[in-house]
Amino acid sequence: MPRGAKASATIYSVIETAKENGLNPxxxxxxxxxxxPQLDEPKDPQPLDDLLPWSSKIPLTCRVF
Incomplete structure (x- = not known):
């Protein structure tokens, strides 16, 4: 799979997952x-988990009401 196609598929997946979790993409x-870019240790899973679309730590400004 060409890199551009893989990148497009990844972004599409993030956008659709955001929508399914009630977020404005x-x-x-x-x-x-x-x-x-502000993460101290980008490979540490905990801060990354907090950024996932189903995390309760996503700010209300990202949510669709």
Missing amino acids: FQYLKYLFEQL
Whole structure:
């Protein structure tokens, strides 16, 4: 699979998972792009778990009501 196709599939998956978890995909991606560079240890699973779309720690600004 070409890299571009894999990257597109990954982004599509993140967007669809965000929608299924009641998140606004644009706001969620914006939040991820703001938070990911600030992680002290990017391979530590706990901070990454807090960024998953089903985490209760996702801010209300990312949610659709």
